[in-house]
Amino acid sequence: MSMDKHVIEEFLHGQVECWNNGDKEGFFAHYRQVAPNGLSIEYVGKPQHDAWLTLEGMWAQQQPKIRIDVRQCIVNANEAACQHLNAFREQDGGIDTIETYRFEDGKLFVRYFINM
Numbered sequence: 001m002s003m004d005k006h007v008i009e010e011f012l013h014g015q016v017e018c019w020n021n022g023d024k025e026g027f028f029a030h031y032r033q034v035a036p037n038g039l040s041i042e043y044v045g046k047p048q049h050d051a052w053l054t055l056e057g058m059w060a061q062q063q064p065k066i067r068i069d070v071r072q073c074i075v076n077a078n079e080a081a082c083q084h085l086n087a088f089r090e091q092d093g094g095i096d097t098i099e100t101y102r103f104e105d106g107k108l109f110v111r112y113f114i115n116m
Contacts, residue, residue, distance in 0.1 A: 003103040005075045016068045037106030044113050078103045
């Protein structure tokens with residue numbers, strides 16, 4: 001799959017839409033489509049774990065509590081940076097993140113910078 005700007009934007013917006021709508025199957029399908037050769041997820045400043053298990057954990061622990069509000073997404077070549085507000089579903093407020101995505105040879109490298 002060629003990772004042009006349109007395909008990257010489709011992934012970024014599609015996975016957020018699935019997250020917000022509680023569509024776990026669609027959410028994981030977006031990741032599998034862009035990362036057939038591997039996935040790396042890093043919470044910056046924390047040890048790395050198996051990326052697919054990390055996604056599963058995120059879904060189980062955070063999806064019921066968090067709605068993603070996209071503040072900004074910038075795509076340059078095969079990389080993207082997104083600023084999100086992870087808004088609490090049950091109360092006011094949320095957690096700001098900056099997320100980077102690099103698409104390379106069928107692999108996806110994700111880094112989450114979380115403003116605690």
